[in-house]
Amino acid sequence: MNSETTQRSKLLTPGNILAAIILAVGAPIIYLRWATGLGAVTNLTDDVPWGFWIGLDVMAGVALAAGGYVIASAVHLFGLKEYQPLVRPAILTGFLGYVLVIIGVGFDLGRPWHVQNLVLNPGLASVLFLVGLHVGLYSATQAVEISPALFEWLNWKRWRKVAVAVTVGATIFGVALSTLHQSALGALLLIAPTRLHPLWYSPFIGLFFFVSSIAAGLAMVTFEGMLSHRFFGPQIDLSHEQFDKLTLGLGKASAIALASYFTIKVVGIAHGDTWHYLLTPLGLWFLVELLGFVVLPCVLNLVGYREHRPGLVRGAAVITVLGIILNRLNVAVIAYNWQLPAERRYFPAWQELWVSLTIITAGVLVFRFVVRRMPIFRPHPDFGSGH
């Protein structure tokens, strides 16, 4: 009797109940989308073919999943061995992030059963072809990079040995692929100079997206670490002091990444001579994005690192994550079609928001399943803290 009630109460945590509600509401929306078409659950129009799902699930999702290549290259290529404990959580977050992106794309596509044409009959002049191909290849690369954890759990020693041997090569390939597809997501808009607002449109938009993806990845690693310490405490091998020390290091790197991003954005304005747009309504919105979500977290990281205050770095990480989401939504939806009259502009349907929430919830549940069973936060007792 006692064990039964404990079992039930273990399952009926507030988190699980919330997740169940989200999924329960999301499932019929997803069914409706497939049964009757996109129009039933979205506010997309002929003028606005790309909306919240592209802006958040795809563009922001890929940027926030960048922690994998950033930490992996820091540890395996640049020799920053002290961040080793963060590698597996970062790659897991990254891999799951990309899987969620692919699922999100699958929902947004009108005819996803034709996706094989990407390989059979590719449009080589298309930036989206690049995005599709490289997201696929990179997801496979991340799967290879996280596979040692899986093999340790399954105790497949030989598979694990092979997977570990290719780690450095996979990391290098992953960085090359990430450089390309992170920037390609921004370059998607290069074809539409008349439709994207001049403060966001730039021939450098690919570079903007790539550099901001580094800041996004670093922030997500910090953010995910915060949440994991809060919710998966028992699984984690790192003490709070050790984690704080690493957090400060991430804060230092984030400060540099955000400062660099700010610099190239300003150069972009100078290059396009778009200063006069800054005092328009959208220009002020641009300044909110740049000052509130790039400069502010940069300063917080700066002070946090100098004064040894990991709390500031964590706050900066949250703001940076929100800033990345804001920037991608601006490029995809808010600053896009900026000259359209008001009645033709777009605001997402609540079902669009809910589907995104459903996808993210599913991802968190999978993350939780994996970290509770596989050597992600702590090394496997038989294999030590290898890669």
Added chain:
Amino acid sequence: MTISRRGFLGGMAGAAAALVTRPASAGEHTEASTFAGYPGRFWLLHDTTLCVGCRSCEAACNVVNELPKATAPIGDQAVFAKERRPTATALTVVNRYAVDGKLVYRKQQCMHCNEPSCVSVCLVSALTKSPEGPVVYDPQACMGCRYCMTACPYYALAYEYGSNNPRVMRCTMCYSRIKDGKNPGCADACPTGAIQFGKRSDLLRVARDRFQKHPGKYVEHIFGEHEFGGTSWMLVAGTSFGNLGLGSFANASHTPLPELTKSFLSLVPLVLTLWPGLLVGFYAFTQRKEKLSEEEARARVVEALLKADDETKQKLAAAATKAGKDKEKEIAQAVKKALAEAEKKKEASP
């Protein structure tokens, strides 16, 4: 993994051979070239001074494309109250503009650009530019990403959002009719000759003839001749095109829009070939640094041991000397004691 020299060279030779048999070089065209487009392709000329807004073209278009009849019948003036755009069931629309107290009408549809943005962005080649002129859509290839709709500067593409097997919908320039030697439906239906269909060179001459024959009637600019590399639908008008809803194209560049992505795309092979070298360089530096610091650590340990060795030796020698000295002292004392005892014994016995 060891590779013999022969194996390495053999592998490289094989790759080079595969390269030589690859097709497609672009001949005499270079980065600096412009492209003339397909010779003998068809264009349409829309003369807005002749358009009376009867919308027969819209009706004919719906018939030819087997679309449902428009909800607003021909002759209904209320439909002009707001500026319309092409939709999934109305591939072309006519809009009315008030210019200097007069009413001017303009037909709007896919412009069938010479260097279409939509064709360049389609990642499954569902949209292609045909040699006859029309941009052709293959719904069997399309996966519904809607990038084409995002890219079109003329807002000409529409989508069947109400379907669970949706297609992109746009003016087709009646491609199948053209292939049969017929005219597009709208050109045939137009009662005033505001839509003319023919070969590009012919229509350019027709337009310029009209400018000459009726000086002052037209603004002497053929819209679509050069904008973003030019379009297959050309317009002439008696007023500035800004007054007809085309103001955003007033200073349009003559450079085709795909040119803007071309430079980004060239990064791909560069990153794929440069990043491995660059990153393996960082990796090598890191390995070397680690090796050096390991060696340094080892050297310091050995040094420390040696130093300890020397110090110990000195200590032992000193101890030995001290021990030796102590021992000598002890012996001297013992001898002295023994002698003293012997003396005592001698004195005691007679």
Added chain:
Amino acid sequence: MEVSVNTLLEFIVATKAVSYVVAVLLMVGFIPFYLFLTERDKR
């Protein structure tokens, strides 16, 4: 082998096709190149 190129798009597709193939081959070729270069380092 030459194809007739009438439009910018044909030029882009033709040159990209060749560029991507070349880049992938060279990128893959980097692996034996690097291994060959460092094969005696273990001694």
